[in-house]
Amino acid sequence: MSIVNVGIIMNGVTGRMGTNQHLIRSIVAIREQGGVACKNGVVIMPDPILVGRNEEKLKSLASKHNIARWSTNLDECLSDEHNIIYFDAQTTVRRAEAIRKAIKAGKHIYCEKPTAVGLEESLELATLAYKAGVKNGVVQDKLFLPGILKLKRLVDSGFFGKILAVRMEFGYWVFEGDWQQAQRPSWNYRKEDGGGIISDMFAHWRYVLDNLFGNVRAVSCIGATHIQKRVDEEDEIYTATAEDAAYATFELDGGIIVQANSSWAVRVNRDDLLTIQVDGTEGSAVAGLRDCKTQHRVNTPKPVWNPDIANPISFLDQWQEMPTNDVYDNGFKVQWELFLKHIVLDEEFPWDLLEGAKGTQLSDLGLESWKERRWVDVPELTIGGTLNGEKVKAAKS
Template sequence: MGRTTIGIVLNGVTGRMGYRQHLVRSLLAIREQGGLALPDGRRLWPEPILVGRSEAKLREIAERHGLTEWTTDLRAALARPDVQIYFDSQVTAQREKALKLAIEAGKHIYTEKPTAEDLSGAIELARLADEAGIKHGAVQDKLFLPGLRKLDRLVKAGFFGRILSVRGEFGYWVFEGDWQAAQRPSWNYRAADGGGITVDMFPHWHYVLEQIFGRVAAVTAHVTTHIPQRWDEAGERYDATADDAAYGIFEIERPGQSGRIVAQINSSWSVRVYRDELVEFQVDGTEGSAVAGLRNCRIQHRAATPKPVWNPDLPATEDFRSQWQVVPDNEEFDNAFKAQWELFLRHVVADEPYSWDLWSGARGVQLAELGLASARDGRRIEIPALDGEPAR
């Protein structure tokens, strides 16, 4: 069978995530493997059209990778008949307007999260996409990481018995930018530009919890700005108006299990790392426990659980970490972003099932919005169903 080309507009490719993960490690990696195999034997060949605000940056990226299609005119790119998919990895404040233009142009939508700045905008995008009859997806990359895929495997196998709790730790120290350059762009710390760790990370935690454990039914959160002043890319000091740490408690309803699972997840750009990976989740159940990071996963079964005794008067003699068993890979794990891109492309071209859509993205925005409301009002909030979401 032959090769089928699919035009994909990539907006925001000059940014770190858009360039590194979505262009280089996903679409160009698919091309390097000879295209994406389709069920009918054809090979799907992604043809990126780069879009951004800087002609110089776009030209440099295109020349670096032997690409010829780039423009600063989004409307012109969307008007091209050879374009079928629009992808957005811009700053959050610019995303909703661009996605609406793509929907109006009849293009299938794939987008980074959060899908919009607020819940009403996220719901409207999902509704408009449904009404236009296009296919749509939101990036949920962490589900495809090796550590979380192993964790999901354990859950599906019933390893934990009745799941009791989830504890997550995410974050690292982002330098203030004065004597050492920051690892994240300055807009992340300005609320007016869509910054803040709650709106950034709560959508991630939502799909991780929902897809692996069950429906997120309630949230209690405390958010804060630990570092009130930072220095931007030009070395100018500015006020950090967005939160840089969020401490959340999420209640999860798991089908077939009585009682809610309690998930506690700390997210911080103001914490120094003393753990094996930048994010780790510990899951405890009646039959066993697991600790999963980005790549690794360790387990301790009920039958192999030691019996420590609290005695602060004596030094600990047990090596607690050595009492856990490593979960083997048992398969090759591809780049998480590339894995989801391949699923979405097959969804568009071969109509294969796909559940990580704009409605799922809207539920993530909802959790972030309600988390901020919980922190502001000092209360626990039950999470309602989204208005207008179709039954599944």
């Protein structure tokens, strides 16, 4: 057995997502399990250095989780040859500048999404990484959720027959912050700080739809700022300048129609915070974050419209739960392990910065559709074209 220590610069892990999902439930968990054991006898051991602007937070976080290294100086971390990966979980408006620095320093890149505030910048990062020859990846965590994995198994098995339509419901009530503390940071509701549910969630919907059902070809979207005034972390009232809800329709390859509602101003009356219903000629399924239930063609009830009598069918009882035949680990951790294998063993990792740019593209086009009140086509996205006047060879399409 040989141990490969991998230095990882972790920038922005003092935030909620960075601390809980990427640090504690991913990197710390991997270290506590003894690293990532590979088939060839290699064990990959992550060696993180926590980077941020708040010295006290960094020091406390490092001490609590037995991490020896932390710093408030990103440039020094980038100059250390031991650190071969740069990870970014900062707010979106800060991400691109730091990733550019890391690419210039020759670091492999792994980051949260959206990768940048707009398509042009996201595509620039993908192109820079390709030109520099550094490996890169983007967090696409929902692909590794148990419910989504069960749904993918149904798609791959042909359970649905011809897929006709998909209905996605996401969201929950985010408290305004006055009489009860908000459970999301205030920057989410300020457009000038990179907030807005379209830029946040459409990056997710793009990779979920592309990977499960087919490439997104067109979008129609309307957004709304339902809650106009909120209270921030300092108990100050502020005006929400970004949308807190989006109602979209997507057209996919093969004519599949997707309706996707995303809202931070909705009270939940469904099985989970995210539910995805897929209807096909041979059967249907409804997936949540962990569970998935199905209804085959032969088990479909035959309702008849008659509002004059009580409904005789208990529709919710007509679905069958899929068994949990696998052991599912934390989705963020699973993708971290795959990325570490990609870096050390050169194993396949398809979720790169170009895939991240596709998410930003869909967000931009959703905002354009809302502004212009029309359907917008989603063109093919490639690394290539012109960057700073220089022709760049396409890496993939």
